[in-house]
Amino acid sequence: QVQLVESGGGLVQAGGSLRLSCAASGRTSSSYVIGWFRQAPGKEREFVSAIRWSAGRIYYADSVKGRFTISRDNAKNTVYLQMNSLKPEDTAVYYCALDYGRLGVDPKEYDYWGQGTQVTVSS
Numbered sequence: 249q250v251q252l253v254e255s256g257g258g259l260v261q262a263g264g265s266l267r268l269s270c271a272a273s274g275r276t277s278s279s280y281v282i283g284w285f286r287q288a289p290g291k292e293r294e295f296v297s298a299i300r301w302s303a304g305r306i307y308y309a310d311s312v313k314g315r316f317t318i319s320r321d322n323a324k325n326t327v328y329l330q331m332n333s334l335k336p337e338d339t340a341v342y343y344c345a346l347d348y349g350r351l352g353v354d355p356k357e358y359d360y361w362g363q364g365t366q367v368t369v370s371s
Contacts, residue, residue: 250274250360252344257365260334266367268329270344281347282327284318285355286340286367295353296342299327307351312338334369342367 256268270282283298297308297318306318317330327344342365345358352358 250346252346252360252362254342254344254362254365257342257367259368259370262334262336262369262371264334264369265330265332266334268331268342268344268365268367270327270329270362272325272327272346279348281349281351281358282320283345283347283352283358284327284329284342285345285358286338286342287364288340291340293343293355295355297329298347298351298353300351305351307353309353331367334367336369336371338367339369340367341365 251273253271260266279302281298281300284296285293286296287293295309296312297316299306299318299320315333320327344362346360347358
């Protein structure tokens with residue numbers, strides 16, 4: 249089993265920054281992908297960013313490219329999502345998820361999920 253715990257959400261004004269963390273524990277291996285997704289009320293869960301742990305390969309959704317940065321800390325088994333220049337439309341519950349397959353954008357491909365952390369951006 250794998251456990252994922254997100255933290256770092258909160259309320260911020262437009263233009264501000266937040267850093268989300270996703271700590272992974274349990275039966276992880278060196279070859280997996282950690283993805284960040286978000287879901288706003290009444291909307292489907294959408295891909296934000298992902299990183300392949302071993303190779304460091306990274307992918308971003310167009311809506312966050314240039315504003316968000318994904319990174320990892322091998323020693324802490326933690327992935328971060330630095331979010332800058334936040335906009336009200338970034339408001340959502342943010343989830344991290346783990347996939348043992350390829351680096352994909354479809355939430356159905358991911359095997360384990362965290363509980364989510366709320367990000368609210370006020371205008």
